[in-house]
Amino acid sequence: MEALDYHAEERRKAEFDVEEMKIVWAGSRQAYEISDRVARLVASDPVFRKDNRTMLSRKDLFKDTLRKAAHAWKRIIELRLSEEEASKLRFFVDQPVFTDLHWGMFIPAIKGQGNEEQQQKWLPMAYKMQIIGCYAQTELGHGSNVQGLETTATFDPETDEFVIHSPTLTSSKWWPGGLGKVSTHALIYARLITDGQDHGVHGFIVQLRSLDDHLPLPGITVGDIGMKFGSGAYNSMDNGVLRFDHVRILRDQMLMGVSQVTREGKFMQSDVPRQLVYGTMVYVRQKIVADASCALSRAVCIATRYSVVRRQFGSHNGGPETQVIDYKTQQSRLFPLLASAYAFRFVGEWLKWLYTDVTQRLQASDFSTLPEVHACTAGLKSVTTSATADAIEECRKLCGGHGYLSSSGLPELFAVYVPACTYEGDNVVLLLQVARFLMKTVSQLGSGKKPVGTIAYMGRSEHLLQCRCEVERAEDWLKPNVILEAFEARAARMSVTCAKNLNNFANQEEGFAQLATDLAEAAVAHVQLIIVSKFIEKLQQDIPGKGVKRQLEILFNVYALSLLHKHLGDFVASGCITPKQGALANEQLRLLYSQVHFDNPSLLLYMVLLLERLLQSTSF
Ligand SMILES: CCCCC/C=C\C/C=C\C/C=C\C/C=C\C/C=C\CCC(=O)SCCNC(=O)CCNC(=O)[C@H](O)C(C)(C)COP(=O)(O)OP(=O)(O)OC[C@H]1O[C@@H](n2cnc3c(N)ncnc32)[C@H](O)[C@@H]1OP(=O)(O)O
Numbered sequence: 001m002e003a004l005d006y007h008a009e010e011r012r013k014a015e016f017d018v019e020e021m022k023i024v025w026a027g028s029r030q031a032y033e034i035s036d037r038v039a040r041l042v043a044s045d046p047v048f049r050k051d052n053r054t055m056l057s058r059k060d061l062f063k064d065t066l067r068k069a070a071h072a073w074k075r076i077i078e079l080r081l082s083e084e085e086a087s088k089l090r091f092f093v094d095q096p097v098f099t100d101l102h103w104g105m106f107i108p109a110i111k112g113q114g115n116e117e118q119q120q121k122w123l124p125m126a127y128k129m130q131i132i133g134c135y136a137q138t139e140l141g142h143g144s145n146v147q148g149l150e151t152t153a154t155f156d157p158e159t160d161e162f163v164i165h166s167p168t169l170t171s172s173k174w175w176p177g178g179l180g181k182v183s184t185h186a187l188i189y190a191r192l193i194t195d196g197q198d199h200g201v202h203g204f205i206v207q208l209r210s211l212d213d214h215l216p217l218p219g220i221t222v223g224d225i226g227m228k229f230g231s232g233a234y235n236s237m238d239n240g241v242l243r244f245d246h247v248r249i250l251r252d253q254m255l256m257g258v259s260q261v262t263r264e265g266k267f268m269q270s271d272v273p274r275q276l277v278y279g280t281m282v283y284v285r286q287k288i289v290a291d292a293s294c295a296l297s298r299a300v301c302i303a304t305r306y307s308v309v310r311r312q313f314g315s316h317n318g319g320p321e322t323q324v325i326d327y328k329t330q331q332s333r334l335f336p337l338l339a340s341a342y343a344f345r346f347v348g349e350w351l352k353w354l355y356t357d358v359t360q361r362l363q364a365s366d367f368s369t370l371p372e373v374h375a376c377t378a379g380l381k382s383v384t385t386s387a388t389a390d391a392i393e394e395c396r397k398l399c400g401g402h403g404y405l406s407s408s409g410l411p412e413l414f415a416v417y418v419p420a421c422t423y424e425g426d427n428v429v430l431l432l433q434v435a436r437f438l439m440k441t442v443s444q445l446g447s448g449k450k451p452v453g454t455i456a457y458m459g460r461s462e463h464l465l466q467c468r469c470e471v472e473r474a475e476d477w478l479k480p481n482v483i484l485e486a487f488e489a490r491a492a493r494m495s496v497t498c499a500k501n502l503n504n505f506a507n508q509e510e511g512f513a514q515l516a517t518d519l520a521e522a523a524v525a526h527v528q529l530i531i532v533s534k535f536i537e538k539l540q541q542d543i544p545g546k547g548v549k550r551q552l553e554i555l556f557n558v559y560a561l562s563l564l565h566k567h568l569g570d571f572v573a574s575g576c577i578t579p580k581q582g583a584l585a586n587e588q589l590r591l592l593y594s595q596v597h598f599d600n601p602s603l604l605l606y607m608v609l610l611l612e613r614l615l616q617s618t619s620f
């Protein structure tokens with residue numbers, strides 16, 4: 001049976017309401033309709049074609065990208081697209097492009113760190129793209145260590161200006177997207193110096209190029225940093241290098257929402273946490289989590305279609321060979337990735353709510369949830385991007401030789417996606433930030449301060465440190481409360497063990513350095529618990545549509561039990577479960593794989609087809 005006939009056949013046999021499943025994936029009916037409408041718009045517009053990308057030279061690829069960005073902007077204006085529709089259109093254009101950083105970081109930074117006057121001055125020009133900005137924080141010598149940045153912004157009270165300067169080679173700004181060729185302005189993060197005193201890193205809006213002839217302004221040396229990983233891919237982005245030679249800007253070009261410098265040169269730190277200067281990174285990290293589910297779903301879509309169509313071995317009496325999807329090894333590699341796409345989708349929805357909530361709290365000077373938001377955005381960005389990058393590579397391998405063809409779409413998807421493990425925060429560095437939050441929470445347990453939110457379980461650590469999972473049969477692993485308690489016990493025990501071991505060192509810093517690997521693993525356990533718990537919360541909601549909730553329950557169990565299987569050592573070493581219970585979890589997982597495939601062939605195929613349908617314009 002031809003692949004398309006097979007799909008049509010499967011469509012007829014759907015065990016669940018496919019239309020309602022599309023709404024679940026999109027997050028709401030409105031979100032689905034916008035996504036579907038914009039996907040069709042992009043897919044039907046020849047200017048947005050992408051099948052030639054990997055054959056273009058860097059120069060032609062960049063010209064192609066400029067053309068697409070200009071056309072996208074033209075269509076947004078012509079069709080009067082809403083901000084959500086415009087964001088979707090830029091997403092479906094599906095090519096890293098300089099405007100990503102303009103919309104994704106430059107504008108959010110002004111909104112988050114600029115005062116009212118600065119927002120009124122700069123945002124209208126930015127929204128009309130009369131200026132194009134980039135986010136220039138990373139330097140040749142420092143990326144992770146923001147407090148190590150060397151670019152200086154020295155206040156000159158004589159002229160009421162800041163002098164922006166690159167004092168060393170390593171202070172050269174290095175990596176900012178959009179910087180190499182296109183941006184007219186940059187949000188520069190530099191050391192604020194007034195009257196000889198260093199006040200740490202702050203944000204400054206600096207014009208780089210003339211709005212008349214686009215040439216670099218005096219004192220500005222700027223260019224592209226060259227080819228990056230893979231052909232096509234991220235090479236459509238002009239990541240750049242930038243050096244300043246005593247460039248003067250007005251005092252009001254320092255973003256003054258978090259701290260200020262008066263006309264007299266006095267530094268004023270508002271009564272807000274200095275970390276609000278990092279707010280744009282927090283914003284993008286939460287968006288990256290939702291982006292992970294999209295990238296992962298595309299890879300799974302390709303690998304599943306291949307697995308359903310590809311036949312290899314197993315022919316009897318001249319009959320058809322076996323579909324590779326029928327092999328248990330193919331299922332055990334593929335189905336957890338399908339389940340992860342949904343898990344990341346749902347935790348991304350929740351993280352967007354958490355971020356919106358903290359933004360509203362900050363407006364009321366309520367900073368109480370800032371530490372948790374930092375830990376959640378850092379941890380979820382780290383765990384979901386690492387898992388997604390690994391998954392895209394796994395999907396390539398699941399497609400045999402064909403997975404290595406550009407035309408499969410997987411090589412470029414991998415090449416565009418993998419820097420997500422580095423940008424917006426190296427994934428290990430971010431896990432250590434989560435670990436810092438965990439250790440601080442454990443250290444406060446005795447103080448009577450009750451942990452809340454995603455770390456509330458730590459308040460039940462006495463129970464969790466000694467509980468035993470109530471699993472005697474494989475099907476006991478289908479109970480969400482059993483799974484949740486196992487993941488809570490693992491996370492609590494790993495954190496408490498780290499906290500106890502830290503006490504064996506002369507000081508916290510030395511202990512943290514020596515135990516960094518254990519701490520990072522405890523952070524992963526905490527973040528995976530968040531993903532599992534948010535999937536459970538999603539299933540507790542009212543989910544309309546015949547059979548939809550049932551299918552999602554199967555995917556939840558596949559996700560949670562495949563994670564438990566992968567990290568069985570943690571669970572058994574921390575005493576949460578016995579080896580026998582671990583074996584029962586594996587047995588249940590095998591049964592679930594059959595359910596995903598044989599009892600509900602439509603589940604698998606329809607998950608894939610619906611994902612593909614939603615991302616139709618992005619198929620290669
Ligand atoms: C394809 C391109 C698309 C472009 C994107 C567009 C839109 C997004 C749409 C979709 C997203 C999808 C894809 C693409 C997204 C982006 C890709 C493009 C470009 C990437 C751009 C960049 O990479 S920008 C540069 C990113 N750089 C970093 O992330 C640097 C990482 N380092 C840090 O954040 C910090 O140095 C640190 C946190 C590691 C350490 O900071 P430090 O000041 O030293 O603090 P500590 O001493 O460690 O801790 C002190 C204290 O502060 C707390 N804290 C730290 N950070 C925060 C925070 N952010 N918020 C709140 N609190 C924070 C920390 O917990 C400590 O607290 P305690 O003292 O209580 O323990």
Ligand SMILES: Cc1cc2nc3c(=O)[nH]c(=O)nc-3n(C[C@H](O)[C@H](O)[C@H](O)COP(=O)(O)OP(=O)(O)OC[C@H]3O[C@@H](n4cnc5c(N)ncnc54)[C@H](O)[C@@H]3O)c2cc1C
Pocket residue numbers: 101135136137138141142143144145174175176177234239419422423424425426427428429432516
């Ligand atoms: C495609 C791409 C686009 C980018 N776009 C931008 C942009 O638009 N604007 C911008 O400002 N930046 C941008 N960046 C830069 C990016 O944000 C940094 O590369 C990132 O923050 C990592 O910092 P780094 O390169 O200094 O890595 P490093 O911190 O040097 O990491 C190197 C290694 O050291 C390890 N390490 C570092 N510190 C520690 C520690 N304390 N403990 C344990 N291990 C540690 C890391 O885990 C890693 O294994 C981009 C980068 C890429 C790849």
